[in-house]
Amino acid sequence: MTAHDDVEMYIQMFEATAIREAWPEDEWARLLAPLLTGEAQRAYFTMTAERSRDYGEVKKEILSRVGLSPICAAQQFHDWEYRARQPARAQAAELTRLAQHWLLTGGPPAHKVAERVVIDRLLRALPRALRQAAGMRNPTDLDELVEAIELAEAAQHREVGERAPPFPRRVVQERRSPEGTQRPVSRPAVPGPQDEPMPTEPPRSPGRTWLAGCSVHNPPPEAPRAEVHINSRPFIALLDSGSGVSLKQPNVLPPRTGSRARLVITCVHGDTRHVPARRVTITATPGSWPVEVGILKDLPVPVLLGRDWPGFDQLLTSSTQPASLAGNRRRRRSARRPRRRPALLTSDSPRGESRV
DSSP: OOTTSOHHHHHHHHHHHHHHTTOOGGGHHHHHGGGOOHHHHHHHHTSOHHHHTOHHHHHHHHHHHTTOSHHHHHHHHHHOOOOTTSOHHHHHHHHHHHHHHHHSTTOOOHHHHHHHHHHHHHHHHSOHHHHHHHHHTOOSSHHHHHHHHHHHHHHHHHHHHHTOOOOOOOOOOOOOOOTTSOOOOOOOOOOOOOOOOOTTOOOOOOOOOOOSSOTTTOOOTTSOEEEEEETTEEEEEEEOTTOSSOEEOTTTSOOOTTOOOEEEEEOTTOOEEEEEEEEEEEEOSSOEEEEEEEEOTTOSSSEEEOTTSTTHHHHHHHHHSOOOSSTTOOOOOOSSSOOOOOOEEOOSSGGGOEEO
16 A cells, blocks of 8 residues: 555455455455555554454444544535536546445445435434534434434423523503694593402412422422323322432333443432433323433332423422312302402512502
8 A cells, every 4th residue: 555545445456356365354454454554554553452353343443544434424425516627437436435435334234224314314404403412422223313302302492491581571652743733631541450369369389499308318208299101101200399310210110121321310418329321201291201310229209300301390380389279169249238359459579469
């Protein structure tokens, strides 16, 4: 190999020679090594001894160093443009070479080739934020890509809810009278009819942060609970507004065989643990979202739902809202004597209401 040789063409020529001369394939890496120069030679000698004996690994490493990995080939394939002053046959061969590196590296079956095309097209159609979030998880198949997109969408949905802009104020522009005309005398504005709260309406309760202690070691008895469905199975979950992650016991849903997903949790006592994690779909009244939950063996409750589930705030509000004993039933008015309704003096805060 010389500095002017095309690395890929040189490797193809070596393989054709090895097949013609019937060299043992397990000797190809040892025979190729002394012939390499430049970047290809540096790629070979940076490999471990075990990998350098595998010709497939050596070829993959060399092509990656010169920008011919499947990811680079896919990018070059989409960036390819036709050049009018160059032979069309040579350009078609170049485009074919990029497509083969992108789609046929590793000898995948036909359905995997089609899946690579679908993954690439789906990634390019995503908005930039979703594409970056999904690409960071490095999905290897279409199912992993879809799960990555769903998780990114759920996170964006929660961020939008937390950063909702305030209701815009209405600006009333004063009308000006034409010059030379007498301005009408303004009359005091008469307040229109306003809705008064019914006597049976329950008072509004401010949001409450549950779990002042540590739910991992000792959950407080007053913490709210709600029914949720995890992968279509019903459970009673403890709602922990002080937790940024969701947890469950191993007997609820065991971890998948061979899964290496881990989750780091730290309680208020400084106890940090690395626990297994599993991706599940949690469904409740607000909706259904996928989330990764940690599997904790000594968790005192079957399921602990944290703020990482997008519908947590709405579920907590509905679970802690005090119920009215009277409900929305209408009271019958007496026909003999009209009932006097209380007048309210309102202020900016609901606590500032007083009756006269």
